[in-house]
Amino acid sequence: MLKIGSHVSSSDKGLLTAAKEANEYGSSSFMIYTGAPQNTRRKPIEAMYPEEGKLAMKANGVEEIVVHAPYIINLASYKDNTYQLAVDFLQEEIRRTHAFDVKNIVLHPGAYTDKDPEYGIQRIADGLNEVLSGTNETEVHIALETMAGKGTEIGRSFEEIASIIDKVVHNERLTVCLDTCHIHDAGYDIVSDLDGVLQQFDQIVGLNRLGVIHINDSKNPSGARKDRHTPIGSGFIGFDTINKVVHHEALSGLPFILETPWIGKDAKTQRPMYEVEIALLRGNVSERFGPEFLQEVEELHSFFAKLEIDSRQYVLDIWNLLKNDAKAKKADPREPLERLYDHVTTAGLFPALSEEGINQRLIAWLAGKQILVNA
Known part of the structure; x- marks a missing residue:
C-alpha cells in the first residue's frame, strides 16, 4: 500500500x-x-x-x-x-x-x-x-x-x-x-x-x-x-x-x-488540500469524492479551454509575472490558485460549492485530463 x-x-x-x-x-x-x-x-x-x-x-x-x-x-x-x-x-x-x-x-x-x-x-x-x-x-x-x-x-x-x-x-x-x-x-x-x-x-x-x-x-x-x-x-x-x-x-x-x-482568501478560513492531493496521487479520486466531482473537474477543463488557459503554462506565467513585475506583485500578489478561483466564481460556476470545494476541483484540474481517466 x-x-x-x-x-x-x-x-x-x-x-x-x-x-x-x-x-x-x-x-x-x-x-x-x-x-x-x-x-x-x-x-x-x-x-x-x-x-x-x-x-x-x-x-x-x-x-x-x-x-x-x-x-x-x-x-x-x-x-x-x-x-x-x-x-x-x-x-x-x-x-x-x-x-x-x-x-x-x-x-x-x-x-x-x-x-x-x-x-x-x-x-x-x-x-x-x-x-x-x-x-x-x-x-x-x-x-x-x-x-x-x-x-x-x-x-x-x-x-x-x-x-x-x-x-x-x-x-x-x-x-x-x-x-x-x-x-x-x-x-x-x-x-x-x-x-x-x-x-x-x-x-x-x-x-x-x-x-x-x-x-x-x-x-x-x-x-x-x-x-x-x-x-x-x-x-x-x-x-x-x-x-x-x-x-x-x-x-x-x-x-x-x-x-x-493551506490556501484560501481569508487567513482565518484557509484549508489544506491534503485530501484531494492524496487522492490524486493515489489514483482514487472517484472513490474518495464521487463521480460528480470528476464531472465538475471536466467542466473546469471545458471552461478554461474556452478562455484559452492552459494549466501548466498559466501557473508558470503567473509566477514569472509576480517575480519579474514589481507593480503586478504589489497590486495583486496572489497565487495562481486564487486567480483561478476568481475566474470560476466570477463566471458563477458551482455556486453551491464552498471555497474549499472549488479549490479542491482546481487542484484536480491542474493535475491534467489524465486523472479523469485514471481516477
Missing part, C-alpha cells in the same frame, strides 16, 4: 488527535511534531496519548509515520549554548520519538551563520556523534533533510549530506529525507531528469539511505534557493513530476509526506 499523508496541524495535542486528523485526509502515513515546532516546550509523553494513538493508527491502516524535529535545533551553530541546546534537545526528541514506535525523526541539518560550510558540516557531524552516543534508542534514525540552499543552511547538495554522514561514527543510525521542493530549488532538475537526479543521489549518498520523502511543489524555478512550497500542481515542479516521484520504483515503500500550504 502506498504510504502517503501530510504533516498534521494537531500533533501537539497528541498522537491520538493527530491520527484522527490524518484519517480525515485519507492518509496512510503522516508526520507529527512532539510539540510546537518553533520551541522546545514539551508535554510529558504520556499526555500525548501514544498507546491510544497507535491503536487508532492500526485501525486506520497506518503502518508508518514520521516525526519532525523542531526548526530551532541548529547543530551547526558556533555558539556553544545554541549548539548544546540542540544536542540535548535532539536526544530528548529521540526518546520521545521512540515512545511512538517511530523509526525516522526528520532534522534540518543546521546553518553555519558567521562561519563557513566546512565548519558547519564538521559541527553538525560532531553534534550528531554526541547525540547518538548519548542515546540508546537505536531503532530511531535521524533523517537529514535535503535543503533548498537559502542563507547559510547546510544540506543544499547531496555532497554536503554525504560529507556529514561520512564524519559520523554510528552513521547506520542516519537516513535522509528527500524534499522535492528543496532539491528543485537547490538546482536538481527533477522535472526533466528525475531518473538522473536519483542516480546521482545513489552514487553520492545511496538510495538505501532514504527514509522519508517530502512531496511539495515549488513557487520558484529550479536553482532559486528559496524554499517556498505550494500545493501540488500549482508550482514549477507540477503534478506529473510529483506523481512520478510517488510511484518511482526506486522509492517504493517509503513514506511520502505532504507539507503543502
Whole structure:
C-alpha cells in the first residue's frame, strides 16, 4: 500500500488527535511534531496519548509515520549554548520519538551563520556523534533533510549530506529525507531528469539511505534557493513530476509526506488540500469524492479551454509575472490558485460549492485530463 499523508496541524495535542486528523485526509502515513515546532516546550509523553494513538493508527491502516524535529535545533551553530541546546534537545526528541514506535525523526541539518560550510558540516557531524552516543534508542534514525540552499543552511547538495554522514561514527543510525521542493530549488532538475537526479543521489549518498520523502511543489524555478512550497500542481515542479516521484520504483515503500500550504482568501478560513492531493496521487479520486466531482473537474477543463488557459503554462506565467513585475506583485500578489478561483466564481460556476470545494476541483484540474481517466 502506498504510504502517503501530510504533516498534521494537531500533533501537539497528541498522537491520538493527530491520527484522527490524518484519517480525515485519507492518509496512510503522516508526520507529527512532539510539540510546537518553533520551541522546545514539551508535554510529558504520556499526555500525548501514544498507546491510544497507535491503536487508532492500526485501525486506520497506518503502518508508518514520521516525526519532525523542531526548526530551532541548529547543530551547526558556533555558539556553544545554541549548539548544546540542540544536542540535548535532539536526544530528548529521540526518546520521545521512540515512545511512538517511530523509526525516522526528520532534522534540518543546521546553518553555519558567521562561519563557513566546512565548519558547519564538521559541527553538525560532531553534534550528531554526541547525540547518538548519548542515546540508546537505536531503532530511531535521524533523517537529514535535503535543503533548498537559502542563507547559510547546510544540506543544499547531496555532497554536503554525504560529507556529514561520512564524519559520523554510528552513521547506520542516519537516513535522509528527500524534499522535492528543496532539491528543485537547490538546482536538481527533477522535472526533466528525475531518473538522473536519483542516480546521482545513489552514487553520492545511496538510495538505501532514504527514509522519508517530502512531496511539495515549488513557487520558484529550479536553482532559486528559496524554499517556498505550494500545493501540488500549482508550482514549477507540477503534478506529473510529483506523481512520478510517488510511484518511482526506486522509492517504493517509503513514506511520502505532504507539507503543502493551506490556501484560501481569508487567513482565518484557509484549508489544506491534503485530501484531494492524496487522492490524486493515489489514483482514487472517484472513490474518495464521487463521480460528480470528476464531472465538475471536466467542466473546469471545458471552461478554461474556452478562455484559452492552459494549466501548466498559466501557473508558470503567473509566477514569472509576480517575480519579474514589481507593480503586478504589489497590486495583486496572489497565487495562481486564487486567480483561478476568481475566474470560476466570477463566471458563477458551482455556486453551491464552498471555497474549499472549488479549490479542491482546481487542484484536480491542474493535475491534467489524465486523472479523469485514471481516477
